[in-house]
Amino acid sequence: MQFHLNGYRTGDPAVAEPAAELGGGDALPETVDVLIVGCGPAGLALAAQLSAFPEIRTAIVEQKSGPLLRGQADGIACRTMEMFEAYGFAEKVLKEACWVNETSFWKPDETRPGSIVRSGRIQDTEDGLSEFPHVILNQARVHDFFLEVMRNAPTRLVPHYDRRLVDLTIDTEAPAGAAAVDVRLERADAGHEGEIETLKARYVVGCDGARSAVRGSLGRELHGDSANAAWGVMDVLAVTDFPDIRMKALIQSEQEGSIVLIPREGGYLVRLYVELDKLNAGERVRNRNITVEDLIAAVQRIFSPYSFSAKEVAWWSVYEIGQRLTDKFDDVPEDATETRLPRVFIAGDACHTHSPKAGQGMNVSMQDAFNLGWKLAAVIRGLAEPALLHSYSAERQAVAKELIDFDREWAEILSGTKKGSEIRKPDPKVTQDYFVRHGRYTAGTATRLPASVLSAADGFQHLARGLPIGMRFHSAPVIRVADAKPMQLGHVAAADGRWRLYAFAGPDGAAPGSRLAALCAFLAGDPASPVRRHTPAGADIDAVIDLRAVFQQGHRDLAVDAMPQLLKPVKGRYGLVDYEKMFSPDLKAGQDIFDLRSIDREGCMVLVRPDQYVASILPLDAHGALADYFAGFMIARSKALAPAE
Numbered sequence: 174m175q176f177h178l179n180g181y182r183t184g185d186p187a188v189a190e191p192a193a194e195l196g197g198g199d200a201l202p203e204t205v206d207v208l209i210v211g212c213g214p215a216g217l218a219l220a221a222q223l224s225a226f227p228e229i230r231t232a233i234v235e236q237k238s239g240p241l242l243r244g245q246a247d248g249i250a251c252r253t254m255e256m257f258e259a260y261g262f263a264e265k266v267l268k269e270a271c272w273v274n275e276t277s278f279w280k281p282d283e284t285r286p287g288s289i290v291r292s293g294r295i296q297d298t299e300d301g302l303s304e305f306p307h308v309i310l311n312q313a314r315v316h317d318f319f320l321e322v323m324r325n326a327p328t329r330l331v332p333h334y335d336r337r338l339v340d341l342t343i344d345t346e347a348p349a350g351a352a353a354v355d356v357r358l359e360r361a362d363a364g365h366e367g368e369i370e371t372l373k374a375r376y377v378v379g380c381d382g383a384r385s386a387v388r389g390s391l392g393r394e395l396h397g398d399s400a401n402a403a404w405g406v407m408d409v410l411a412v413t414d415f416p417d418i419r420m421k422a423l424i425q426s427e428q429e430g431s432i433v434l435i436p437r438e439g440g441y442l443v444r445l446y447v448e449l450d451k452l453n454a455g456e457r458v459r460n461r462n463i464t465v466e467d468l469i470a471a472v473q474r475i476f477s478p479y480s481f482s483a484k485e486v487a488w489w490s491v492y493e494i495g496q497r498l499t500d501k502f503d504d505v506p507e508d509a510t511e512t513r514l515p516r517v518f519i520a521g522d523a524c525h526t527h528s529p530k531a532g533q534g535m536n537v538s539m540q541d542a543f544n545l546g547w548k549l550a551a552v553i554r555g556l557a558e559p560a561l562l563h564s565y566s567a568e569r570q571a572v573a574k575e576l577i578d579f580d581r582e583w584a585e586i587l588s589g590t591k592k593g594s595e596i597r598k599p600d601p602k603v604t605q606d607y608f609v610r611h612g613r614y615t616a617g618t619a620t621r622l623p624a625s626v627l628s629a630a631d632g633f634q635h636l637a638r639g640l641p642i643g644m645r646f647h648s649a650p651v652i653r654v655a656d657a658k659p660m661q662l663g664h665v666a667a668a669d670g671r672w673r674l675y676a677f678a679g680p681d682g683a684a685p686g687s688r689l690a691a692l693c694a695f696l697a698g699d700p701a702s703p704v705r706r707h708t709p710a711g712a713d714i715d716a717v718i719d720l721r722a723v724f725q726q727g728h729r730d731l732a733v734d735a736m737p738q739l740l741k742p743v744k745g746r747y748g749l750v751d752y753e754k755m756f757s758p759d760l761k762a763g764q765d766i767f768d769l770r771s772i773d774r775e776g777c778m779v780l781v782r783p784d785q786y787v788a789s790i791l792p793l794d795a796h797g798a799l800a801d802y803f804a805g806f807m808i809a810r811s812k813a814l815a816p817a818e
């Protein structure tokens with residue numbers, strides 16, 4: 174973490190200096206750049222990202238009276254932890270959460286009818302998949318961490334609760350940049366019940382869950398299977414002699430259905446997903462009048478021969494599951510992408526719903542927002558062409574489609590299938606094999622974004638085989654040269670909208686005449702340099718593209734004073750030197766990033782998007798190709814920072 178750049182500041186460095194102009198009180202502004210609807214994981218992940226930019230007027234509204242306190246999702250995939258690191262709260266989550274280290278599998282005991290027996294136990298996440306584990310934490314706490322980021326940001330962004338979006342209309346003829354979305358909101362706070370407020374927004378993002386009013390206003394629908402599987406879920410403090418109660422466990426009984434057991438934060442709490450009977454066509458689970466006592470009784474039957482005594486149920490719910498997806502995540506019809514720019518987006522459950530069994534809902538929703546956040550920021554700040562916003566739906570709809578297909582298959586494996594009167598029972602061996610095979614997928618690390626203006630052709634993939642283009646940048650350990658700090662290279666990437674350009678040096682490092690030295694000279698001084706072309710006047714040189722060099726030599730074999738100026742940039746109001754741009758492999762620990770990520774010893778550039786996905790891999794001397802990549806969607810700085818209308 175870097176601070177004191179613009180002068181010494183006392184107090185908590187995570188609390189940014191407030192921006193000069195802050196909106197006051199509970200009054201909604203009349204006009205905003207971005208209106209976010211819904212304070213779930215998607216809405217808060219987006220709001221937290223946008224709150225970092227004082228020049229963007231963001232508002233977030235929520236129909237409930239305050240923050241979520243309990244319940245809903247709890248699984249946090251490795252990939253999501255990597256994202257939390259960028260927001261600055263991964264360590265807090267690591268400390269508070271329950272870590273899923275192993276998963277156990279239970280099946281019907283063939284020798285004792287009516288009993289279950291352990292059939293297998295496996296490591297939950299394969300070694301080296303991520304520097305972070307798979308963890309479990311109440312969704313409400315995840316919300317709290319985002320809310321804290323927002324409160325501490327320069328904009329001091331806080332949600333407007335008790336505001337329900339009623340509807341919105343879009344002036345599709347308005348010029349790009351205009352606040353062309355008219356929104357109506359209904360208040361529910363004391364003394365204002367039923368009052369309608371109106372607001373104009375340049376962009377609206379519907380993060381308003383499965384029954385999204387924003388989606389409804391766009392005339393879009395969720396398509397897919399009707400909900401035909403009903404599950405009960407409870408967070409419970411219980412006394413039991415079931416031996417794997419602190420282990421994630423998939424339990425399949427002979428006659429009584431299945432349980433997914435998730436140990437929870439704090440050492441005592443457990444979440445149990447209990448399979449209920451399959452629903453008939455058109456049937457709603459709420460009509461079955463299922464009680465928490467029914468759920469407890471089902472657990473007791475499935476757990477046999479083990480005892481289970483529920484002492485306190487902190488939260489419970491029953492709901493039906495359908496895998497559903499909307500065909501586009503913005504307001505632009507498929508046949509109008511050439512002529513219209515998106516102004517309204519939907520994210521998270523508003524555009525895809527799936528079962529909780531693969532633990533993806535919260536994770537994928539936040540990844541939607543992470544994808545959209547930097548794009549909105551780049552467009553509103555005048556750095557990127559508005560057409561960039563088309564890529565949000567294109568990229569995330571493809572990811573959601575894959576998720577829906579996976580979830581359908583996994584749900585069937587766990588619960589079996591019902592065709593007419595024929596019921597095919599789940600097979601415990603198939604369950605375990607499938608779980609292992611799809612470990613990378615559920616960890617969130619298998620996502621590969623489809624080719625687009627943002628994913629360069631993979632012609633130079635061979636220069637860094639372990640960092641696939643279109644997939645998330647897989648971090649690795651390094652040593653920071655200037656202060657010999659062992660750290661993860663990926664952790665230099667904050668959720669600040671900046672691009673990271675990792676220049677892996679050849680054997681000659683940054684010596685005069687080396688390709689790295691030539692790259693630094695090009696980036697710093699050439700009129701065609703994307704750093705020069707796209708960094709706004711007056712901003713620090715790394716404000717848009719943040720160059721980091723990784724050398725092959727150990728840190729003691731490198732001379733900091735002989736490094737190119739761009740690797741020791743002068744920044745801020747005092748012209749202080751940023752020494753945190755140079756890295757060496759962690760040779761002492763035997764972890765050479767060049768080997769770990771199969772990076773060619775001749776060196777290369779790895780360009781990483783603000784949402785941590787690998788955008789391009791290029792030879793160190795491919796200056797023109799690097800410039801062309803950015804020119805494809807970024808605006809030259811002479812046009813940058815045009816004020817919003």
Ligand SMILES: Cc1cc2nc3c(=O)[nH]c(=O)nc-3n(C[C@H](O)[C@H](O)[C@H](O)COP(=O)(O)OP(=O)(O)OC[C@H]3O[C@@H](n4cnc5c(N)ncnc54)[C@H](O)[C@@H]3O)c2cc1C
Pocket residue numbers: 210211212213214215216234235236237244245246247248312336337338339380381382383384385386387406490520521522523528529530532533534535538
């Ligand atoms: C009751 C419930 C139980 C769940 N249980 C589990 C579980 O056990 N395991 C699991 O993995 N996943 C569970 N999920 C799903 C998981 O919580 C979601 O996948 C995840 O929260 C999606 O995040 P989101 O931000 O897209 O939407 P949500 O978390 O649904 O957030 C949407 C927000 O928008 C607000 N909102 C809706 N309409 C409006 C409006 N018109 N105006 C203003 N605000 C509005 C809502 O109040 C809500 O706060 C559950 C979801 C719900 C609703």
